[in-house]
Amino acid sequence: MSSSSSPPHQSILPTIPKSDLDACQLEQEHVHKVYNNIAHNFSDTRHKPWPRVVEFLRSFPSHSLILDVGCGNGKYMNIRNDLMMIGCDRSEGLLSICRDRQYQVFLSDCMNIPVPTNMFDGVICIAVLHHISTENRRLMALKEIVRLLKPGGQALITVWAKEQEVENKKSTYITNKNTKTCPVHTKNEQTNEIIIHTPRTEFQQPDCLVPWTKPTEKLLRYYHVFVKDELEHILSHISQVKIINSYNDDGNWCIIFMKMA
């Protein structure tokens, strides 16, 4: 497919998935494989709990049963010692870090979560949905979260925002300058390739690949960054959902919703 005028060193980028199978393969290559590869380094950089997630967890009565969907290295599993916290994630590497910390976790996709309906008092899903590559799959994940909540239960979902500057305020992500830059690829309209994002800059497209640099290789993580109200829009397809709160938190769109009976 390459034309004679394209630069010789240009690598072939994945394209926006058109089918579920494409989506699976993209996520396998540019989410799951990468997280398993970088698990320990990633975990080292993810230790500070976000205050508003802590605030959400603190709002639950003692002994509430909470599921952390996409628990990663278990950052939020121990915020309170009087909650029953269970975690699930797609990365064996990150889950094994959870096990080292003696958390109760299981390996699962967020689109098919093997727990009973109406079971959990609360769910947190922090920085997870933005790794899912089609709107349909993102909807499936949210439907699962709604399903497993008890009526009256609440979930907090956070995703990376496409808009890194909101109301004239720049997020930490684009404020902290990074001296390393990556080659900029502009979107090829004909091939529908997913572009490589330049870290620490505004997002040019909602679907992109974000580099993670290791000493020996550069890995690319797939992201679908969300625009304002996009979460509300997907949730509007699910009945039984009542939006409790919706806000921007330093470069992330966040939503708290309740499952209605």
Add this chain to the structure above:
Amino acid sequence: MLTSNILKGVKKGFPLKINAVKIENVSVDYNPDFITRILQRIEYDALRGAVIDLGLNESLPETISETIQQDETFLKTMHKILLEYEIEEGELICPETGRKFPISKGIPNMLLQETEIS
């Protein structure tokens, strides 16, 4: 054991069966209040079934009454079962299809194949 019990109520109302090849014992601080609360969230029959499947040397009554839920000995046994037995290697088995979900290094693998997703 806590995760395996939460997962056990999965398929069409029937609990998954459980096998273990390697069980470890850990020590966890006993909190009777916590155990009493968990009891209300779990399927006791499924848990009792799991204890029998695993051949654990713990005797559990067939049914639990209001009084037994306050019995110290019973609560301590539940604490041990729920929090101090860790299935390191084993499997969860769907009673309808026989489909096995491996447990490896204490982590149940509940990933479905493409063909299994409706």
